[in-house]
Amino acid sequence: MKIMEPNAVHDFYGGVITGTAVKTGVKRLRDMIGAYKEAGEAEDLDRVMYEVYSFENGDPAQAGNLNWGLTVMYPELVGGECNFTRGHVHADQSCAEIYFGLDGQGLLLFMDQDGGTWAEKVRRGSLHYIDGRWAHRLVNTGDGVLKVGACWPVTAGHDYQWVEDHPFPVRVFKKNGEIICI
Numbered sequence: 001m002k003i004m005e006p007n008a009v010h011d012f013y014g015g016v017i018t019g020t021a022v023k024t025g026v027k028r029l030r031d032m033i034g035a036y037k038e039a040g041e042a043e044d045l046d047r048v049m050y051e052v053y054s055f056e057n058g059d060p061a062q063a064g065n066l067n068w069g070l071t072v073m074y075p076e077l078v079g080g081e082c083n084f085t086r087g088h089v090h091a092d093q094s095c096a097e098i099y100f101g102l103d104g105q106g107l108l109l110f111m112d113q114d115g116g117t118w119a120e121k122v123r124r125g126s127l128h129y130i131d132g133r134w135a136h137r138l139v140n141t142g143d144g145v146l147k148v149g150a151c152w153p154v155t156a157g158h159d160y161q162w163v164e165d166h167p168f169p170v171r172v173f174k175k176n177g178e179i180i181c182i
């Protein structure tokens, strides 16, 4: 029997996902600036807001295959607003997803197709079921890095346009250490 090294390794608490078939992406403030309510002119647009790692080993055309991912969000504020991901709904809304908290403190915002909005607290060990019809966005509300893992079908896809057409009606600010949802 041939015994092989794994194709990828997820260093759950101390690191990220590395290996073959691992894709990485970086979102800087310049990619997100238009989404914030009160971005000042003095903002450093090079600031890294979040990184995404995904282990995509399966044939992307084969329904039933899975991806495994990690989002690393820095404790950045923009005009007092907490760092958030772009947010998306799945292009194939029959595909659900599971998020799980690995480190830090955050919120997972949800919005259904009727505009109903709610949130779940994210922390180490928290599990979050995301129905394929629900738009979802992570917010780092803590003072440290927020790390969130994910597992989703390869055929889910990302529909960002839906979220641009139906913006989340809630924004999360941190004022004097207190989290305020407006």
Ligand SMILES: O=P(O)(O)OC[C@H]1O[C@H](O)[C@H](O)[C@@H](O)[C@@H]1O
Pocket (backbone or CB within 6 Å): 052, 069, 070, 071, 085, 086, 087, 088, 149, 150, 151, 152, 158
């Ligand atoms: O794509 P965003 O809305 O910016 O979210 C960032 C990332 O969050 C999670 O890691 C998801 O599994 C990824 O599919 C998504 O790309």
